[in-house]
Amino acid sequence: MTNQNVLEKSRLNERILELAKSISNSNGLELPRASVPELVAWFVDGLFAQPKNNLIKPLEDNNGKVNSWIDSMRASSPTRTKQGSENQNRNQTHWTLFHPSALNMFDQIMYNSNGKQIVVFLDYDGTLSPIVTDPDRAFMSKKMRATLKDIAKHFPTAIVSGRCLDKLFSFVRLSELYYAGSHGMDIKGPTNRRSTKKGNNDGVLLQPANEFLPMINEVYKILVEKTKCVPGAMVENNKFCLSVHFRCVDEKSWAALAEQVSLVLNEYPKLKLTQGRKVLEIRPTIKWDKGRALEFLLESLGFANSNNVFPIYIGDDRTDEDAFKVLSNRGQGSGILVSKIPKETNASYTLQDPSEVGEFLRHLVDWKRTSSRSHK
Numbered sequence: 401m402t403n404q405n406v407l408e409k410s411r412l413n414e415r416i417l418e419l420a421k422s423i424s425n426s427n428g429l430e431l432p433r434a435s436v437p438e439l440v441a442w443f444v445d446g447l448f449a450q451p452k453n454n455l456i457k458p459l460e461d462n463n464g465k466v467n468s469w470i471d472s473m474r475a476s477s478p479t480r481t482k483q484g485s486e487n488q489n490r491n492q493t494h495w496t497l498f499h500p501s502a503l504n505m506f507d508q509i510m511y512n513s514n515g516k517q518i519v520v521f522l523d524y525d526g527t528l529s530p531i532v533t534d535p536d537r538a539f540m541s542k543k544m545r546a547t548l549k550d551i552a553k554h555f556p557t558a559i560v561s562g563r564c565l566d567k568l569f570s571f572v573r574l575s576e577l578y579y580a581g582s583h584g585m586d587i588k589g590p591t592n593r594r595s596t597k598k599g600n601n602d603g604v605l606l607q608p609a610n611e612f613l614p615m616i617n618e619v620y621k622i623l624v625e626k627t628k629c630v631p632g633a634m635v636e637n638n639k640f641c642l643s644v645h646f647r648c649v650d651e652k653s654w655a656a657l658a659e660q661v662s663l664v665l666n667e668y669p670k671l672k673l674t675q676g677r678k679v680l681e682i683r684p685t686i687k688w689d690k691g692r693a694l695e696f697l698l699e700s701l702g703f704a705n706s707n708n709v710f711p712i713y714i715g716d717d718r719t720d721e722d723a724f725k726v727l728s729n730r731g732q733g734s735g736i737l738v739s740k741i742p743k744e745t746n747a748s749y750t751l752q753d754p755s756e757v758g759e760f761l762r763h764l765v766d767w768k769r770t771s772s773r774s775h776k
């Protein structure tokens with residue numbers, strides 16, 4: 401090893417220790433006394449020790465896999481204990497160390513953005529609005545709306561959601577944003593107020609699943625009929641995809657619901673099933689997801705192969721993982737998962753809930769204002 405290498409290694413070790421200490425301190429955790437390799441091993445050990453029941457597996461097909469669907473439905477609804485077991489606490493500690501709070505790491509994130517153009521991507525349900533029982537009443541607070549308005553003044557901003565565009569727009573009501581509805585299968589740019597209110601096609605940028613529209617409508621009607629026998633089940637038409645909600649279904653009836661959905665999907669091989677928060681999502685088998693939508697929007701903004709962009713994507717759902725993956729593959733920007741509990745994720749940071757998301761976004765606005773002033 402050359403002297404230069406030795407110097408770099410020792411700097412790297414110092415940096416790892418500094419980072420570990422700062423993450424532990426800011427998250428109120430105790431760092432064990434250990435050498436750098438031991439620390440790394442300890443973290444990695446913790447990473448692999450995450451409880452399996454917190455890992456939500458995406459559902460790939462509907463070939464009679466009702467049992468695995470139910471396992472997955474259960475896995476996505478972990479039971480909460482008042483006082484976590486020692487093992488749970490240990491896993492929580494490791495998870496927090498690997499996915500620290502984006503609020504605590506705000507300065508680091510801004511440092512990483514290094515003068516690049518920040519573009520903000522936000523999921524809707526569970527990220528901008530709290531999760532509620534009735535999907536039609538998932539309203540955003542006035543404060544969040546004002547924050548979004550501010551954010552959009554300073555950065556290109558997009559909402560990326562499983563909802564259909566019209567519903568999404570009726571909740572957000574800001575024409576200056578980009579919207580990617582139906583899990584990115586319906587993308588619209590900023591429009592002028594008058595035309596957007598009429599709900600016309602003004603501003604439509606991409607609809608890669610257009611040919612599936614008749615099939616989705618057909619399956620929607622069938623599912624509404626077939627799931628009537630399951631109390632609490634609700635089917636939502638998200639234009640290019642469908643959501644079968646089981647939040648209000650008694651766990652004893654989950655098997656019956658999964659069975660019904662499976663029987664319908666067996667007749668439609670061009671549709672597939674994925675899973676969100678207490679929801680089974682049915683969508684076309686095309687290779688399109690929130691990650692592709694993120695790439696498409698960056699391209700539309702002129703950042704296709706650019707190193708000069710720093711996308712920040714905030715989301716709470718399994719479907720947001722596709723976008724986190726794109727960011728980590730590009731080695732660009734920051735993925736932020738909204739979650740209070742450990743989950744398998746490709747995001748680097750975490751926020752606990754929509755109120756922390758709002759706080760983070762307001763920090764971003766303040767940071768931009770301050771840095772613009774100091775450059776004048």
Ligand SMILES: O=P(O)(O)OC[C@H]1O[C@H](O[C@H]2O[C@H](CO)[C@@H](O)[C@H](O)[C@H]2O)[C@H](O)[C@@H](O)[C@@H]1O
Pocket residue numbers: 523524525526530531532533534535538560561562563636638643645647676677678679681717719
């Ligand atoms: O991509 P998103 O914006 O997160 O949309 C994903 C699904 O969100 C909605 O369902 C979720 O939120 C509901 C309201 O809080 C809640 O009742 C439900 O249990 C959640 O899964 C939406 O209704 C779905 O259509 C979206 O697919």
